[in-house]
Amino acid sequence: MFKPKATDYQSKELISEFRDVPHFSKQEIYDFYCRKEPELNDGTLSWRIHYLKQRGIIQSIGRGIYTISVKPHYSPDISLRLIRLSRILNKVWSDINYCAWSTEWLNSFTRHQLQSFFTVLEIEKELMEDVFECLFYEYNLRVYMKPDKDIMDRYVAFENAILVMPLISRSPDQIISYKKQKVYVPTLEKILVDSFSDEKTHYAIQGELSYMFEHAIETYNINFTRLLSYSRRRGKEEQVKQFLKHELGDLLNGVLK
Incomplete structure (x- = not known):
């Protein structure tokens, strides 16, 4: 599983928040950050989601739907x-x-x-x-x-x-x-x-x-x-x-x- 750095936008807290649910929405990520940053705007949120995806902390499974990156990518053996x-x-x-x-x-x-x-x-x-x-x-x-x-x-x-x-x-x-x-x-x-x-x-x-x-x-x-x-x-x-x-x-x- 991904081991986040301290600077990864409360990654440890975010993983703890969502690790036991199969998926979560962009709105739920927004609500999570707004607890400490009530002035967070949509542009900052979008950039932060992009950062989390790039670092392998979350994965997109649908439009505006995410999951914590604990599942591997399917890569079959080639004969x-x-x-x-x-x-x-x-x-x-x-x-x-x-x-x-x-x-x-x-x-x-x-x-x-x-x-x-x-x-x-x-x-x-x-x-x-x-x-x-x-x-x-x-x-x-x-x-x-x-x-x-x-x-x-x-x-x-x-x-x-x-x-x-x-x-x-x-x-x-x-x-x-x-x-x-x-x-x-x-x-x-x-x-x-x-x-x-x-x-x-x-x-x-x-x-x-x-x-x-x-x-x-x-x-x-x-x-x-x-x-x-x-x-x-x-x-x-x-x-x-x-x-x-x-x-x-x-x-x-x-x-x-």
Whole structure:
């Protein structure tokens, strides 16, 4: 946990004030400081919140909603398979936009462990066919492009295959480096939304969604503004909101507007 310095704007007191609550608002931070600084203005408050975020004392989980920084950022282990795939993509297309991950990562969040896995490779729509043909014909990889349910049931999960899927614009991703090789992978918010939204691809964990979301939220820092923004681009914002309110309403009280 972060150990604040004495000069970090009453950081020790602020941590003590909010450590036992799941989240708190900008207004609550204002009220906290106003006990000793009744003349505190909004500009000073905004700068102070920025300072606390930069120092890792608080984290933003939504618009005007914060939490004490005790939860880690989700950073999955990268397999040699993903590293090799990334190298191929960067070798053939130097400026390609992509995002790749393995469904094996889902086992960190589910009660019943998946026994077979596949790689999801999201690519700009106009390059999907070129990427598919390159991986299939030139590198002899088990690869499918936007497979239907029948293909998913018959082949994909049993072959440790690669699924080439369209990359949604402004998908939240992160970079993980391995020996100077950059691998673009999804954030946890994207993994959660994709698992919820694409029932055909992620059919194996549909019965685990409530547990999966709860475990992810309790274990890692989740930015709900990012999560809902991406849900909106997938056309699933209201469905995701209703799911979260129904399944995790007590845990997220005050976060979802």
